[in-house]
Amino acid sequence: MSKHKLDQTRAPIYEALQEFKKQRVVPFDVPGHKRGRGNPELTAFLGEQCLTVDVNSMKPLDSLVHPVSVIREAEEIAADAFGAHHAFFMVGGTTSSVQSMILYACQQGDKIILPRNVHRSAINALVLCGATPVYVNPDINHQLGIALGMSVSQVEEAIRLNPDAKAILVNNPTYYGICSDLRSIVKLAHEYNMLVLVDEAHGTHFSFGRNLPISGMAAGADMAAVSMHKSGGSLTQSSFLLTGKSVNPDYMRQIINLTQTTSASYLLLSSLDISRRNLALRGGEVFDHVANLAQYARNEVNQLEGYYAYSDELINSDSIFDFDRTKLSIYTLDTGLAGIEVYDLLRDEYDIQIEFGDIGNILAYISVGDRKLDVERLVSALSEIQRRFGREKSGLLTQEYVVPIVAVAPQTAFYAEKEQLPLEETIGRICSEFVMAYPPGIPVLAPGEKITQEVIRYIQYAKEKGCSMIGPEDLAVERLNVLKY
């Protein structure tokens, strides 16, 4: 028995493209490569199949800006698959989904409650709309040096102190796989008439897998930004924005159209359509396989010296309300190596590319595309790195999370008159730009925040260990833009 109301074997955009190819329509419209003929080198590289469906919106293929036929139908089926009231196909990445959620919920001067370990896209949206962030400091696991979820009591306090806030944003899960108590947060927020926005960039599979944390839509959230291209298998840059009953889909469409392209790629759209179909039909088995592979890898890694691959044993029924068992997050500091050093060694010495390394951890992304023999390689390489490069643990910084001090709203800071100063001279000043390690893309400093000695020490240490720091105008991150007095 299916839990879906609509026929999930359908893929309307894909079907329309197949039909369109058969029509052999003569193109006197864009794109100018005309089914690839005008760009033989690109066609040779990407393949003719690919280029023949790189087409523009037209009557038989509908239009993402104003969907009335096949895209509308595909959106309805996708909404059904995710248990949402409405689903929007997004082609500007989950960044644009997150931004649309915030632009919908907040206007100039509004407050929004956020965990500090949000993705930069959320704070970028505040620069655009002029809202002010109220940060809930996430709990920290001091051993692992990672920011956890938000505890319900801290959320409650933030709500009580800011009853005028318009919305609250929740990561479900964090990059490391940690989930807050989403149901309770939704209940609390709705009591205060706040919208709940869920950044589900790393949780697409929650809607389809078995024994996984609850998804935003299932928990009753008002909106969710879902990175279909991460665990869902669609093409990079494609994403879903899901909304619940309380959200006006027509106004949301207007919000999306403020910033989204009018030439949406049908490669991205069809990849969303086909991937949704696959997950709706086979997601259960697919993510069982992924979770089993991740669990196997954890068992093997935990037999090695110096590593700790953590999972649901961390659950504390509060700031780690649940854990995404498909994630392979590994604590590395007991090898004497920072996560970022292990990350670099895996690539440089062993030709293994993982998702990211920070000060104390690495994350290897396990997905439907992985084979057991590749997992064996990863585990062996970790074993070898410990044997060849492991050292005494002393002198490693473990504390990762720096409590932010918001002095002015991000938009005000971003557009203010500023000056560029060397790092050490910025202490005590207000930053007008972002600084973050990427990935994971969680800001150390955001526009409008006060620069402290602790922040500078962290930036310098992360740079020294080889983290790729990004955000500031000065690409070398030796100078920062600060507000003029």
Add this chain to the structure above:
Amino acid sequence: MELWFTEKHSPNVNFTIKVDRHLHSVESEHQRIDIFESPEFGRFLVIDGFMMLTEKDEFIYHEMITHVPMAVHPNVRNVLVIGAGDGGVIRELTRYEAIEHIDLVEIDPVVVEVSKEFLPQTACRFDDPRLIIHYEDGVKFVRGKKNFYDLIIVDSTDPIGPGEGLFTKEFYGSCYKALKDDGIMVNQHESPYYEYNALAMKRAHKRIVESFPISKVYQVHIPTYPSGHWLFGFASKKYHPVHDLRAEQWNQLQLKTKYYNTRLHVGSFALPNYVEDQLKNVE
């Protein structure tokens, strides 16, 4: 009726031999396995379309991957063999009475089953009491071993498919760790001739050089392998394959061989200039 088996030795070169009968075909969890009977080479084993061994010329491969390290190391007691589900390496190893223990790690039990049924010429010593067969990924097995083996023989397929992991630096490093202080690792080292094989050869050599203090390469002539010119790697913590050859002691064992002898042993490490150049470039 004419049946011919064809394997691509390069994108532009086919190797074709006449087949009498297709004896067996099975798809295992890991790969497709076929057995053919041919007038020229006898029975032969094919995995994923690549000829692994023929009854006529398998002695060259199995003697050279086994007796070369055995004639160098003075005291081999514990041996690890990875791959080798056809049994050829085991047949040669079990001729040495001094060997006390052999771990054979083969990822695919179907290769062993098929070999036992159709290739009795190589799969003839699986009942030796010193042998323990482990059906698992060699990369995983060797990771858990430390300072235990005197000799590791890596009898792998090509570096695409289940054998991929056996050409990686993490694997060679794990072998180093699993060997005793005077241990030797010998591996199937691809060929220097066609571009595809040469690329794999160079990558393997580079990674072994980075993992072992002594890393040499020796050559053999195998008629049914691409170009016929094939290489083995000799990686070692202590013994040099030529300077430390114990020819006299080995000859005293009076093992009868069809290809290997201690003069050829020395000669096989003398490589053509174009091969030496390829190896030097990655050292």
